[in-house]
């Protein structure tokens with residue numbers, strides 16, 4: 001398995017863990033979605049794949065890339081993992097680029113510094129990469145500064161940089177969320193094309209369940225640091241089994257859908273909210289007193305699991 005996360009729990013001083021017993025996997029050539037509201041722990045999972053953990057955190061469980069344990073590997077292996085096996089693309093491309101350095105410097109410096117490529121070779125590779133992500137006139141782009149490019153073009157540059165070392169795994173953390181809809185569609189098409197061409201595994205993080213269902217092969221829904229439902233994307237969308245997943249789908253309007261929009265009442269818990277039972281119980285329309293007593297175990301449902309005691313296998 002390309003990425004395997006097993007029972008990952010991260011505690012950083014709050015009354016509840018940031019992540020509790022999270023398990024997921026990503027195979028080669030597979031797009032796996034991670035969906036949840038702000039603060040549910042999506043980015044923490046992505047960062048833990050690169051062993052970027054909250055300072056002083058207590059961590060248990062296992063994170064393995066190509067079978068190698070990321071949490072215990074030596075510094076040399078970790079450098080290699082970050083430099084060439086796993087790449088991350090963030091939400092705001094402007095935060096990834098230095099505004100006073102040219103696009104060419106951004107693309108070549110990392111190749112020279114971390115991959116040890118000669119400068120001329122790095123430049124040739126940068127031109128190939130810009131071409132691969134569909135940028136016209138790559139030579140001129142190398143001379144430009146970030147402010148001369150639109151958000152969508154900059155995200156292409158960031159994706160080009162992420163591909164520089166031929167990684168096996170791409171972590172896309174809200175990579176299209178800051179873009180307008182047409183640019184978002186172009187960027188999604190680009191991500192899918194490079195993913196398929198290179199047989200990349202991709203962990204695709206988004207707060208948008210509809211987007212995840214359309215873009216991913218499988219989806220994990222995260223709530224308050226726990227995975228509440230894991231299913232093939234199509235099944236999750238057509239027949240959500242966890243009340244939270246159903247609630248997320250019901251609160252997003254769709255064109256032509258005559259049903260009223262039903263927001264989920266209340267707010268997701270903060271790290272200072274402790275709970276003994278199901279974290280979603282206080283907001284769940286179907287919760288019973290028993291739901292508050294102990295955490296639900298994942299139940300096998302069609303194609304995956306749902307962690308809810310009201311769900312029948």
Ligand SMILES: Nc1ncnc2c1ncn2[C@@H]1O[C@H](COP(=O)(O)OP(=O)(O)OP(=O)(O)O)[C@@H](O)[C@H]1O
Nearest residue numbers: 012018037038039040041042043044045054055271
């Ligand atoms: N370094 C840290 N130290 C302490 N708490 C942290 C740290 N990083 C994240 N957290 C907390 O962990 C929780 C999960 O954060 P995370 O960024 O993973 O959520 P997210 O689902 O990606 O949300 P968003 O969509 O807003 O980025 C939040 O409550 C956050 O405040």
